[in-house]
Amino acid sequence: MIAQRALRTLEYYKIIDEVAKYCTSSIGKSHMDKLVPSVDFAVVTKLLEEMDEGLNVLRLRGNVPMGGITDIRPHAKRAQIGGMLSPVELMETASTIRASRILRQFLEDVDASEDVQIPHFLEKKEALPILTALEHEINDCIDENGTVLDSASSTLRSIRQQLRQQISRVREKLDSYTRGANASKMLSDTIITIRNDRYVIPVKSEYRSHYGGIIHDQSSSGQTLFIEPSAVVQLNNDIREFKVKEQEEIDRILIMLTAEVEIVAHDIFLLVNILGEMDVILAKARYGQVEKCTMPSINEHGYIRLVKARHPLISPEDAVTNTIEFGKDITSIVITGPNTGGKTVTLKTVGLCTLMAQSGIPIPVLDGSEVAMFESVFADIGDEQSIEQSLSTFSSHMVNIVDILKRYNDRSLILFDELGAGTDPQEGAALAISILDAVHGTGARVMATTHYPELKAYGYNRPGVVNASVEFDIETLSPTYKLLIGVPGRSNAFEISERLGLPNSIISQAQSYTGTDRGEVNSMIASLEDSRRKAEKEAEETEVQLAEARLVKEDLDKKLAQLELKQEQLEQKAKEKAKKIVDDARREADEVISELRKMQANTHLLVKEHELIDAKKRLEAALPMNPVLKKQKKLNELSKELKSGDEVKVLSFGQKGTLLDKLAKSVWSVQIGMIKMKIDEADLEYTKPEKQKQTVSVNAVRGRDTHVKLELDLRGERYEDAIIRTEKYLDDAILANFPRISIIHGKGTGVLRQAIQQLLKSHSRVKSYRFGEGGEGGHGVTIVELK
Incomplete structure (x- = not known):
C-alpha cells in the first residue's frame, strides 16, 4: 500500500478532488474519496481498461445517462430495521432504480452498435440487479414530487373525494359571510384563510360577538380576529376527521412499500455500489477529456516513459511539457542546477503520474507513454521543518530519509528533493552521494534533485545513473523549465552578474578563485548544452519532414485504393454488360425457334429439325x-x-x-x-x-429472313428513317407470309402515325389497318392485315 505521507506530499488528494467534480452523484463522490492507488497489477490493469472504455463511450456517444441517482442505502437500511420510509425516500428509491434501468439499456445499445468494445461495462451491467417491479409499485403510488397519489388505493381515493367535498361545503358557508351585506363593514378583508388547520374569516375586533364561534388568532395590531364561526365548527371537525383517516391510509401504503424495499435491500446495496463504481469510471473519463489526458500502458519492470508530460495541477496553458524516460538501463536520475528552475515540479510530475495511473486515472501525457507498477512510492520533498519536535530542516529531511531507507525495496519509486540540503555543503554533498549509492545499488527507481556541484559528475562514473538539469535562458535571465537528460546543470552566476552590470574586473577576479577544474567542467557542460540544442533542432526538422512524408504516403495510398476500386467497378460493369448482351441474343434466338415450332404446329406442315437447328446456328453466329x-x-x-x-x-x-x-x-x-x-x-x-438458303416447304418461312418479328417498333425514330424502316418491314413481312403485323409508332403529336397510315393506305399488299384495342396498345399501335 502506498504511504499516506507520499500521497500528501505529492498532492494526490488534490487530484482526487479535481476528478470528483465530474461525478454526477453523491455515491460517485463517496467512492472517489476512498480511492487510493492499488499495488495489484491485475487490479490496476482493470481500472485503466475500464477508464479507457469510458473514454471511448464518451467519444462516440457524447454522454452517458447517469441522472436521477441517489444514495438510497440509508433508506434500505432503515427499511431493514423496521422504520417507515417517507414518500420522498421511496420516490428517490424508484428514481435510482429507473436510472439503473436506463443505464442498462444504454449499455445494451452501445454493445449492439459494435462501434466500441466495452466488456468491463457489460460485466457491470449484468451484475446490476433488476428491480423494475419495485420501481413500478412505487411509481403507481407516489409521484415525482413525493406526493402519495389518489390511485395508490381505492380507500385513499374515496377518503380524499369526501374530504374535498367537505372542504367545498365549508368554503361555501364561509363565502356566504364574505359576500354578506355587512361583510365590508365587519370584516377586515373578504377572504377565507386557515389558522390552526381550520378555515376562518378575518373579523374586526369590535364585531367579534356578531359571528360567535372560536377565535384562533389575531393580527399583530389586535384590530383583526381570525374567527371560526359556530356554523362551520362541525364542518371543520369533519374535515379534521377525514384528514386523520387520510393520513392513516397513507401510512398503511408507505408501510406496505417499505416492506417491499426491505425484501430487496441487499440488491439495493449492490445496485448502489455498482452505480457508484460506474460514476467514478465516467468521472475519470470526463476528467481525461477535459484535461487532455491519455491512458498509459503499464508494466511490472520499473520502466517509465512519459511523453510530453506536464504537472496535472498546472493548467495546460502555463505548463511546460517534458519527456522523461528511465527504468531500464538507467534506474536513477540526478537533476542538478539552480533553484526555481523546475526540478521539484519534475519530481512531482513523475510521482503524481505514477499514483494517478495506479488509481486508474488518465495522466497528462501523449500517446505512447508507459508507467511502471510500484509496490511503494516514497517522496522527500519540500521544507518539512517541525517546530513542535524542535527539528531543523535538515533533521526533518533526515528523519524522513531514515524511514524510507528502512522500508524501500527493488520495486519502489523514491523521490528526493534537494538531497543533503540544510547543512554544511561539503558534508551535505557527501551524504547525498552516499544515500544515492545505497538506494541505487538495490535496484529501486530513484529521482533526486540537488544544487551541489559535487554531484554534477555523479552519473559519469556510475552505471545505471544519468545526470540531468533544467534549462536556464541567459538572455531572459529566467528558467525555461525544460528538462535536459544527460546534461548536468551548471552555475550561471558569472553570466547573470555580467548581464546585470557587475564590473568585469570583479567577475574576472571571482573566476580566478573558482579554480581551473570548475571552469573546465562548466565549459564541458556548455558544450553539451550546445550539442543538445543542435540535436533537438535537427530532430524537429526531421520530425516535420517525416510528417510530410507520411501525409504524402497516405494520400498516395488513398488514391491507389480509389483507383483499384474504380478498376474493379469498371471490370464488373463491363462483365455485366457483356453478359446482358449475350443473354439477350440467346433469348431472341430461343424465341425465333419457338415461333417456328408454333407455326409448324399451327399450319400442320412439316419443318425439318435440321432446318430449325441451322436457323439457331445462324442466330448464334450473331452473338457478340x-x-x-x-x-x-x-x-x-x-x-x-x-x-x-x-x-x-x-x-x-x-x-x-x-x-x-x-x-x-x-x-x-x-x-x-x-x-x-x-x-x-x-x-x-x-x-x-449470306449463303443461299433452300426453300422450306412451309409458307410461313418461305422468305429469306425467317426471323422477322410480328411487330415493328418505331418509337424515337426520325420521320425519314421511320418511313424507310416501315417499307422494308412490309416487304419482309410479306415475304414471310405473315397475315397480320403490328406497327408501334406511339401517340406523340400524331405526325408519324399519319405518315405510316398514309403509306399503308397506298400499299398494294395491305388489306386493311386499324388502331390497336385496349390490350394491344390503343392509338399508339396500328394493326395491319396483309393480303
Missing part, C-alpha cells in the same frame, strides 16, 4: 464476339474494295442494301428494298453475303 477479334474482323472487312453487287450496310440508316453503280469517286447508287439511293462510300460497310 471477343472485342479484339471483332475489331480485327471489322478492319479486314473495311479493307476490302467495294464493287457492284456487294451487299453493304448503310450506317446512317442501319439498313442493308446492294451496290448498283459507282456514280462518282466516293458515291454509290444503292438498292435498299424498293428504293434506290445515292450514298457516300464513307457511310457504307461491306457485309459478307
